[in-house]
Amino acid sequence: MRYSQYFIPTVKETPSDAEVVSHKLMLRAGMIRKLAAGIYNYLPLGLRSIRKVEQIVREEMNRAGAIELLMPSVQPAELWQESKRWEQYGKELLRFKDRKDAEFCLGPTHEEVITDLVRREVKSYRQMPLNLYQVQSKFRDEIRPRFGLMRGREFIMKDAYSFDVSSEAADISYDKMYQAYRRIFQRCGLRFRAVEADTGSIGGSSSHEFMVLADSGEDAIVSCTACEYAANVEKAEARLFPPEHAEPRELEKVETPQKRSVEEVTAFLGIPASSLVKTLLCVADGEPVAALVRGDHDLNEIKLKHLLGCEELEMASEEVVERVTGAPVGFAGPVGLKIKIVADLVVQGMKNFVTGGNARDLHFKNVNIGRDFTPALIADIRNVVHGDPCPRCEAGHLEMWRGIEVGHVFKLGTKYSESLRATFLDADGKEQVIFMGCYGIGISRTVAACIEQNHDADGIIFPIPIAPFHCIISAVSTKDAEVMAACDELYRALTAVGVEVLFDDRDERPGSKFKDADLIGIPLRIVVGSKNLAEGKVELKYRKSGEVSLLTLAEAVETVKGLVVAALNQ
RNA sequence: CGGGGCGUAGCGCAGCCUGGUAGCGCACCUGCUUCGGGAGCAGGGGGUCGGAGGUUCAAAUCCUCUCGCCCCGACCA
Secondary structure (H helix, E strand, C coil): CEHHHCCCCCCCCCCCCCCCHHHHHHHHCCCEEEEECCEEEECHHHHHHHHHHHHHHHHHHHHCCCEECCCCCEEEHHHHHHCCHHHHCHHHCCEEECCCCCEEEECCCCHHHHHHHHHHHCCEHHHCCEEEEEEEEEECCCCCCECHHHECCEEEEEEEEEEECCHHHHHHHHHHHHHHHHHHHHHCCCCEEEEECCCHHHCCCEEEEEEEECCCCCEEEEEECCCCCEEECCCCCCCCCCCCCCCCCCCEEEECCCCCCHHHHHHHHCCCHHHEEEEEEEEECCEEEEEEEECCCCECHHHHHHHHCCCCEEECCHHHHHHHHCCCCCCCCCCCCCCEEEEEHHHHCCCCEEEECCCCCEEEEEECECCCECCCEEECCECCCCCCECCCCCCCEEEEEEEEEEEEEEEEECHHHHHCCCEEECCCCCEEECEEEEEEEEHHHHHHHHHHHCEECCEECCCHHHCCCCEEEEECCCCCHHHHHHHHHHHHHHHHCCCCEEEECCCCCHHHHHHHHHHHCCCEEEEECHHHHHCCEEEEEECCCCCEEEEEHHHHHHHHHHHHHHHHCC
16 A cells, blocks of 8 residues: 555544543554544544454354354344333433334443344244354443544444343353453453453343553553453452451540541551551442552442342442431541441451541550441452452452453343343243354454554554554655665566555655654654665564565565564464 | 633634724645755635624623533433
8 A cells, every 4th residue: 555545544632531541542543533522533544453353353253163153233122121221321322213203222232232133033942052143333321432443433343142942051151251251352462451340231141351561541450460360440359357466455535636448547556457447338229338458459339239239239328427426527437326337358357447436536456356346248349459358369469450451251140131031942842042252352342452452652663463554564665666666566577476565655854754663653654764774674563563675686685574564374 | 510711714713801994823826946754935815703683873792591512510322
């Protein structure tokens, strides 16, 4: 492709409404343009990267036995009413009516449609296992779209759905997808982790998220230094700490004027945060609950929600706190509380700790479980922290990472097949409910995540497998006929061996070309200038390392070909 | 939805407080020079100042309403 004939509108200045690196760089590199909040045009360069990811996804899905189809983005309300999600999904589901006043929505996901299709067509155990997938635009009317393609309202997603005759068979389908996903992100050239995850509103029994590692990631994840354990912090299990051995001392009241936060109280009393127990008041389905965690730990609301089995869990308002504790916010404690108390596992092992005193400017010292209060439940309700012992092995501890969720696999069980009555006849002629799994990959988000992970001050640094072009040829002077002839030759030779080449034949100054090449992140660059060409040489520069080598034309072609082939076959 | 901010040329911004000829940089067009890390000089085109209403002799500027966008929060396969 000749740059002068192509469409890559790069910009020098960063548009003011971009916050994160991938958004800024995709705008600057001319990959995307915003059409409306959270809705983007994919320009040629951006589309090429998206197509690369799609292609890898298709190949691996097909290899794993999944079959591609395409479902509509507009879906009738009836299906969503049948699965009860018309009510549950909330405003994120964009709804509208057609001319006959019939209700529709833009599909944020396709469980309903696929289940409807399958329940009509799959009647026998002989038709399974079946795994159907599509690559489609999804629409979710996010409360606050942000970060460009990272969290748009419209985005491209690959979603797959597996149908099996039993839970065991569904596990096999799940495992195939899990392995396919590992290969997909490996082939994309991304550093990632597959982590155990909470299933959220999709439901189902278990799930893994695929996280691209990047400091700017919205999710916190942990992995073990010794074994394979890795999990989203939302889900990561904490192991029991060895209990403290200390004689309980006498309960003591202590004045703590104006000292509300953990920092203030511990500084005032001269104790570490780990000697204090925070009492967090929540409201679970309308009922107030006190959650106790060590002063330097954070409550994990998802764990608490699962433990209590409630639908809604929120932090209590000031009024509720005052009503329940009789004190302003900042002085809540378990001693004398009349509501349900849930203590974290770590708190169970603590002795002689500090808590709020349920009165203004008052705390207790030497509080002990059992003597001073009795929790209704003791369970793991905190977020794990860096350095925690691994819950699965003896040797390791947990490391923290930031990650961007690009893929998610779920075992759905029979949640949708039951509500939509997707059944089949087994070998004995008995009616059974189909076991399902669903598997998503945010295609457009993967490109953005890739950029979050791979960039520098000059721009994007694409890994070869998802770069819009593998190689860029920069002609230093377009007026020099020999230079242009050498470029043409390189272009032909590289294209002939399957390398995707962008030939920068623009009549621009070299500096501008180099800046653009760096910005759009083409991994390999061949610079053809008259000085080196007089020696029969061209320059090959690696975008990632900045390394430069002088090569003959033939050597350059061989080297680039070798690098590209190696990267695509990894 | 709560809090904050911004809408002025394609992009980035100044002008607004204190009303009186709409500006700067980049980009774009023409010419000359230049040509290995976003060139220089000269000339040029382009703006209903987000929209509506009001105050005023006069509104980008003051007031009211409205729309859009961004940030923080709650929310989130």
